[in-house]
Structure formats: C-alpha cells, structure tokens
Amino acid sequence: xxxxxxxxxxxxxxxxxxxxxxxxxxxxxxxxxxxxxxxxxxxxxxxxxxxxxxxxxxxxxxxxxxxxxxxxxxxxxxxxxxxxxxxxxxxxxxxxxxxxxxxxxxxxxxxxxxxxxxxxxxxxxxxxxxxxxxxxxxxxxxxxxxxxxxxxxxxxxxxxxxxxxxxxxxxxxxxxxxxxxxxxxxxxxxxxxxxxxxxxxxxxxxxxxxxxxxxxxxxxxxxxxxxxxxxxxxxxxxxxxxxxxxxxxxxxxxxxxxxxxxxxxxxxxxxxxxxxxxxxxxxxxxxxxx
Numbered sequence: 003x004x005x006x007x008x009x010x011x012x013x014x015x016x017x018x019x020x021x022x023x024x025x026x027x028x029x030x031x032x033x034x035x036x037x038x039x040x041x042x043x044x045x046x047x048x049x050x051x052x053x054x055x056x057x058x059x060x061x062x063x064x065x066x067x068x069x070x071x072x073x074x075x076x077x078x079x080x081x082x083x084x085x086x087x088x089x090x091x092x093x094x095x096x097x098x099x100x101x102x103x104x105x106x107x108x109x110x111x112x113x114x115x116x117x118x119x120x121x122x123x124x125x126x127x128x129x130x131x132x133x134x135x136x137x138x139x140x141x142x143x144x145x146x147x148x149x150x151x152x153x154x155x156x157x158x159x160x161x162x163x164x165x166x167x168x169x170x171x172x173x174x175x176x177x178x179x180x181x182x183x184x185x186x187x188x189x190x191x192x193x194x195x196x197x198x199x200x201x202x203x204x205x206x207x208x209x210x211x212x213x214x215x216x217x218x219x220x221x222x223x224x225x226x227x228x229x230x231x232x233x234x235x236x237x238x239x240x241x242x243x244x245x246x247x248x249x250x251x252x253x254x255x256x257x258x259x260x261x262x263x264x265x266x267x268x269x270x271x272x273x274x275x276x277x278x279x280x281x282x283x284x285x286x287x288x289x290x291x292x
C-alpha cells in the first residue's frame with residue numbers, strides 16, 4: 003500500500019454559466035468509498051478521501067448533468083462493488099468502465115455487463131504502476147469483444163507515440179483518456195498530440211476532452227488546454243466524450259472547480275450542435291445503445 007494521499011475536490015461547486023442540454027453525460031467520473039463500506043485495495047498506489055455516490059449525485063445536480071459513466075478507479079483494485087453499486091442506484095442513468103484482474107472469466111465479464119459495465123480500462127501511466135502485461139491486455143480485449151465493450155486507455159503523453167502501432171491493431175473501439183495527457187506548454191505540434199490526431203482517423207478511436215487540469219501548464223482556469231480540445235473535436239466530432247474527472251485524483255496543481263470545467267467545455271466547443279453531440283449523442287451511442 004502507498005502512503006500517498008489525494009487532495010479532496012473543491013466542495014464549493016459553482017453553478018456554471020453554461021446550461022447543459024437535456025441528457026448531458028459526464029462520461030468520466032469516479033466514486034471512492036466510503037472506505038467503511040467499500041474498502042480500498044491493500045496494494046493501491048494512492049489513498050483518496052472518500053467521495054461517495056451521494057456526493058457525485060449532488061455534484062451532478064448543481065452542474066445539470068443527467069447521466070454519467072463511473073470509471074472504476076485503481077485504488078479499489080478489481081473489486082467492482084463500489085462501481086456496480088452506483089450504477090444500480092442510478093436507475094439506468096449511469097454506466098460503468100471496469101478494471102479487471104488477469105484471471106477474469108467470461109462468466110465474470112457477463113455479470114459485469116449485466117450490471118451496466120460497457121468497457122474495460124487499462125492504466126499505462128507510470129505513477130499508477132505503468133505498462134500492464136501485454137499478453138493479459140490482448141487476452142482481455144479478445145474476451146470483451148463479443149460483449150460489444152470498448153477499452154479505455156489511460157496513457158502518458160509519450161506512450162501515445164510508443165504504443166501507436168499496437169493501438170492501431172486494436173479491433174474494438176478504444177477511448178483515449180484526458181486528451182492523451184499531453185502537456186500544453188509543448189504546443190499542438192508536439193509529437194504525442196500529432197500522433198493522437200493521427201490515431202483519431204481510425205473509426206474505432208474515441209477521445210475524452212477532459213482532464214484540462216492535467217494538460218494545462220498554466221493552472222486554473224486551464225484555458226491553455228482549450229486549443230487541444232478544439233482540435234480533437236474538429237478531427238472526430240462523432241467520437242469525442244467529455245467528463246469532469248471528479249473527484250480529480252492525484253492532482254498536484256490547482257484543484258479545479260467543476261462548475262468552471264463546464265464553462266471551459268462551452269469555451270472549447272462554441273457551437274451548440276457540437277456540444278449536444280459531445281455531451282448527449284456520442285455517449286448515448288457508446289454506453290446506452292443497449
């Protein structure tokens with residue numbers, strides 16, 4: 003177990019100026035604990051403050067979010083109980099993305115599917131453990147293909163270049179988290195971002211234009227991340243998702259206010275028709291098609 007702890011999210015969520023459209027989806031958020039009910043994994047890389055389902059629902063009420071995708075967090079290991087609980091309590095308004103162990107069976111995956119899971123996530127990020135075993139990675143992708151799931155790839159920026167040939171061979175839809183965690187100070191011409199835009203030409207490629215606080219080099223309000231989001235929307239408007247990333251685990255710099263992040267999205271995607279596509283239509287296709 004790591005002693006590394008996370009900062010708590012900003013508790014004073016501002017009501018955004020931009021009013022989200024009906025059916026808007028936060029396609030990347032987490033639920034942490036409470037640890038007394040859903041313990042954290044003994045071998046976790048970090049220990050977050052509790053951020054339970056009730057707090058997520060309260061946040062979404064302030065923001066005007068009607069649907070959400072709970073991305074299972076590595077601090078809970080492969081015990082999916084906390085994510086399945088949130089989905090079950092949502093009355094169909096939430097779906098989820100799983101973290102699985104190497105020995106996961108087809109029966110276990112079918113049970114997750116029945117519980118509202120629609121994808122599986124792999125962390126490549128160094129501070130969360132780095133590269134997974136690639137034989138395990140390939141095996142799980144083959145297992146989830148018949149379920150119609152996708153794979154979420156959480157990468158460091160340099161991984162986008164290094165792994166591009168392997169990513170190009172993936173046969174199921176794949177979603178790149180947090181704009182590939184590129185560094186805004188290196189500009190849109192940096193090799194990882196050019197490679198990400200190239201990957202987006204693949205009809206199976208999706209990307210999340212969230213994590214502005216992870217991309218920004220200037221700090222709040224993270225406007226230097228806007229050009230990257232705009233370029234990704236222009237590249238593949240029908241395969242872009244947005245999320246808050248609440249409660250923002252492992253943020254070293256400025257903790258974002260989630261109301262401000264909604265307004266930052268409105269700045270990054272000025273056209274209302276495109277906003278509806280990113281917030282409503284695209285997540286519906288990926289998460290609620292069945």
